[in-house]
Amino acid sequence: MTALFWARKAARAAGETNQMQNAQIKALEKRQRQQDIDQHEAQARLIVIWFVYVENTDDIYVRLSNASALPVGQVVVTVSRADLNRRTVFDVPYLPPVENFSVEGLDVIFEQYVDGPPQIYIKDYPSDLLTVAFTDINGVRWTRDMRGKLTELVVDQ
Incomplete structure (x- = not known):
């Protein structure tokens, strides 16, 4: 009887240990997946686009930033208004690693899409x-x- 008691206790302890190890493995796998995603997106997260409205003027500037250490290629800037059925595309061969990059002519086109003084809020x-x-x-x-x-963007091959 005593042997059976200790065998059950050992089996229960082994089961609890397996549950803890499974939880640890799942946590490690989740952390690894997030690290893989972070590494995959690392450079892309450092590329941004925005516009700057110069107060007390009608001037609007479009800016690109590549805060990574390496250039990105095949850059396409699109200004569009689906509600106005208007769209303009600018092809830029590459974006070097700089904080503020300007595409010649983009500022002028962008102003036409805003229709008057820009709103304060991007939303x-x-x-x-x-x-x-x-x-x-x-x-x-x-x-x-x-x-x-x-x-x-998933590219079909």
Whole structure:
């Protein structure tokens, strides 16, 4: 009887140990998946696009930033207003690693899409108003809108 008692106790302890180890393995796998995602998105998260309104003027400037250490290629800046059925696309061969990059002529076009003095809040604009698509150093294609939403583009092969 005593042997049976200790055998049950050992089996229960082994089961609890297995549960703890399974939980630890799941936590490690989850952490590894997040690290993989972070590494995959590392350069793309450092590419941004926005516009700057100069107060007391009608001047608007569109800016791109590549805060990574390496350039990105096949850059396409799109200014569009689905509600007005208007769209303009600018192709930029590459975006070097700089804080403020200006695409010649983009500021003028962007002003035409805003229709008058710009709103103070970005949320007042359609989300597709200003986007940038690019290919990172690993060959992955991304798009980012002016609100910061980053999306990986899946290319059919």
